[in-house]
Amino acid sequence: MQLTLLGATGPIGRQVVEQALAAGHRVTALVRDAARLPQRDDERVTVLIGDAASATDVERAARGSGALICALGPGKDYKSTLATRTAGPVLEAMAAAGVQRLVWLSALGSGDTHRRQSLFQAGASRLVMGALMADKGIADETIARSDRAWTIALPVMFADGRTTGDYETIPLDGTRGRVGGRINRPDVADFLLAAAASGLWVRRRVILTR
Numbered sequence: 001m002q003l004t005l006l007g008a009t010g011p012i013g014r015q016v017v018e019q020a021l022a023a024g025h026r027v028t029a030l031v032r033d034a035a036r037l038p039q040r041d042d043e044r045v046t047v048l049i050g051d052a053a054s055a056t057d058v059e060r061a062a063r064g065s066g067a068l069i070c071a072l073g074p075g076k077d078y079k080s081t082l083a084t085r086t087a088g089p090v091l092e093a094m095a096a097a098g099v100q101r102l103v104w105l106s107a108l109g110s111g112d113t114h115r116r117q118s119l120f121q122a123g124a125s126r127l128v129m130g131a132l133m134a135d136k137g138i139a140d141e142t143i144a145r146s147d148r149a150w151t152i153a154l155p156v157m158f159a160d161g162r163t164t165g166d167y168e169t170i171p172l173d174g175t176r177g178r179v180g181g182r183i184n185r186p187d188v189a190d191f192l193l194a195a196a197a198s199g200l201w202v203r204r205r206v207i208l209t210r
Helices: 011-022 055-062 082-097 111-116 119-144 185-196
Strands: 002-006 026-031 045-049 067-070 101-105 149-155 157-159 168-171 182-184 204-209
Touching (some): 002 055, 011 185, 026 055, 055 082, 101 119, 111 119, 119 149, 149 185, 182 204, 185 204
Parallel strands (some): 002 026, 002 067, 026 045, 149 204
Antiparallel strands (some): 168 204
């Protein structure tokens, strides 16, 4: 399968590329700095230089792909508006490129999803990342109102470690209770890739935890 990936040089995105290639997929990665992509010389990886907030750049990367995975992250910028700056252009680009499937990485705690966080994590998110989570929530709503075949991933706090495959997928809606814990970054990448390559979780928001 041909996949388009935004955020390929980030900690989750690098895992997505590695796992996608291992599974036999081909990847088009839209990046700002190709030198930061370990797989840049792999013949199965097409590297395009551009901006994920540019509909023109994203459309160029998305053409011919079966799915687009957005694994962009703000790094340590807890006031980042990256999510809202990219949601609209990504949707515009996908429509122009004729790509239906979108897997969007967000976070549990974005917007009103804080109601599903453990009390400790909800408090920490509001205190440290309130602006960031509000921005992510707005972007999530933009994605959810679109006509794309979207899935929004809502991982709990990240942890370092290997791919385990032993993680929970919990629908945000239709279930109750607060969710805490941590999830390894490679497991998040595993979910993003599995969702993109299947018809599972279409138009659903999914909590990821262990």
